[in-house]
Amino acid sequence: MGNFHLPSWHRLRKYIHLLCFVAFLALPFLNVIRADIPRQRFYFAGYELWISEFAIIFFALMFLMFLVVLSSVFYGRIYCGYLCPQMIFSEASMAVETFIRRKVVRKFGKPREILVRVLFHAVVGAASVLLAFIFISYFVEPRDLLKSLLSLDIRTAAGISGAAVTLVAYLDFSLVRLRFCTTVCPYGYLQGMLGDGNTLLVHYRDGDPKKVCIECKKCVRVCPMAIDIRTSPFQIECVHCGECIDACDEILGRLGKPGLIHYAWGEKGETVAEARTLPWYRRAGLRDAKRVIVLLVLACYAAGLFVALSMRRPVLVQVSPVRASLYKVDGGRVWNHFRYSISNRSSKPATVKFSLAQLPDAALSANPNPVPVKPGETVDGEFDISAPLSAHEELVRHFTILTGTDSVPMTFLAPSEAP
Numbered sequence: 001m002g003n004f005h006l007p008s009w010h011r012l013r014k015y016i017h018l019l020c021f022v023a024f025l026a027l028p029f030l031n032v033i034r035a036d037i038p039r040q041r042f043y044f045a046g047y048e049l050w051i052s053e054f055a056i057i058f059f060a061l062m063f064l065m066f067l068v069v070l071s072s073v074f075y076g077r078i079y080c081g082y083l084c085p086q087m088i089f090s091e092a093s094m095a096v097e098t099f100i101r102r103k104v105v106r107k108f109g110k111p112r113e114i115l116v117r118v119l120f121h122a123v124v125g126a127a128s129v130l131l132a133f134i135f136i137s138y139f140v141e142p143r144d145l146l147k148s149l150l151s152l153d154i155r156t157a158a159g160i161s162g163a164a165v166t167l168v169a170y171l172d173f174s175l176v177r178l179r180f181c182t183t184v185c186p187y188g189y190l191q192g193m194l195g196d197g198n199t200l201l202v203h204y205r206d207g208d209p210k211k212v213c214i215e216c217k218k219c220v221r222v223c224p225m226a227i228d229i230r231t232s233p234f235q236i237e238c239v240h241c242g243e244c245i246d247a248c249d250e251i252l253g254r255l256g257k258p259g260l261i262h263y264a265w266g267e268k269g270e271t272v273a274e275a276r277t278l279p280w281y282r283r284a285g286l287r288d289a290k291r292v293i294v295l296l297v298l299a300c301y302a303a304g305l306f307v308a309l310s311m312r313r314p315v316l317v318q319v320s321p322v323r324a325s326l327y328k329v330d331g332g333r334v335w336n337h338f339r340y341s342i343s344n345r346s347s348k349p350a351t352v353k354f355s356l357a358q359l360p361d362a363a364l365s366a367n368p369n370p371v372p373v374k375p376g377e378t379v380d381g382e383f384d385i386s387a388p389l390s391a392h393e394e395l396v397r398h399f400t401i402l403t404g405t406d407s408v409p410m411t412f413l414a415p416s417e418a419p
């Protein structure tokens with residue numbers, strides 16, 4: 001191993017947990033991601049998407065799904081150990097419990113279990129309200145939710161869901177915690193299907209014929225899932241957190257020996273430390289054609305999402321002719337009737353001004369024109385187009401309605417002969 005020093009996986013994990021918590025707090029408030037159910041909007045990367053914008057939502061969901069697949073194929077259950085909110089908040093809850101117990105013992109000289117329980121449940125209860133608020137902010141505009149919370153509303157959908165999620169979070173982080181990962185969560189089982197001989201895993205390797213393992217069992221004691229990684233690297237409970245690696249490195253390090261547990265690229269592959277001299281793509285986990293294909297599929301969805309977002313129009317104008325009567329003749333002019341619908345999908349007010357092209361002598365009568373449309377609003381309306389009646393009028397004339405940003409091809413109908 002030379003002088004190569006591996007990081008403390010515990011410290012790295014805690015930094016990542018902190019980063020994830022900040023992201024979890026910020027994402028719905030910055031409209032980075034929110035499926036706003038009451039408004040029927042999907043917020044993604046600052047874009048306010050309408051539920052009808054199927055292409056963008058499809059590409060966004062497929063991209064996120066393949067990101068999870070890619071992470072599982074390449075890095076096993078790294079998501080569980082480093083990024084999963086269940087893991088982050090369960091470990092935080094256990095740390096809070098330990099902290100309170102230590103403080104109580106220091107203050108009273110002995111553990112007062114009832115006091116510890118009361119304080120612990122008070123902290124978890126308050127934290128559950130906050131977590132439930134943030135979680136529901138992924139589905140309801142945070143300001144609306146705050147109003148429901150401050151008025152202690154348990155009648156609207158937001159209020160009822162807030163109360164229910166608070167209760168679930170409280171029970172989860174005070175009682176269930178990491179048991180969730182081994183009983184309810186399907187991700188561990190999914191990982192079993194997606195992983196293969198090149199997937200990153202946590203592996204115990206004692207290649208010494210005399211066996212270096214000193215049976216201190218520290219790797220077992222620190223394991224949040226209470227398993228012994230030495231028996232198999234494929235235990236469904238293992239979330240690849242790396243705590244056992246740190247523990248063994250520390251214990252055997254005191255004896256001047258390298259640790260026996262490693263992150264390794266499959267049961268037979270190199271450890272992360274051994275792989276440091278390999279090309280970057282092998283170190284990143286790109287080790288066979290299957291991984292190249294997964295990466296290409298992910299890149300296709302990313303490209304599709306990029307194209308769909310770049311082609312998106314914040315103001316959508318739809319115009320259609322009303323053909324209940326093909327045309328009307330009045331005052332020496334021929335009249336065609338049209339209907340429009342303007343959807344402002346942006347966060348700023350917009351105006352749409354209708355005008356005509358390729359229809360000389362024609363006039364457009366709309367009231368109002370331009371049409372003001374507030375952010376998030378859809379305005380429906382009607383207008384007429386009239387042209388002088390002429391004995392030489394064509395039956396069908398093709399022209400264009402201009403909306404300021406769009407050109408809508410349309411037809412104008414007139415009698416073939418003047419009456």
Ligand code: SF4
Nearest residue numbers: 213214216217219248
């Ligand atoms: S921490 Fe290392 S030395 Fe101790 S029991 Fe586990 S594998 Fe063996």
Ligand code: SF4
Nearest residue numbers: 223238239241242244
């Ligand atoms: S065996 Fe090691 S990597 Fe797996 S959960 Fe336990 S401590 Fe984490």
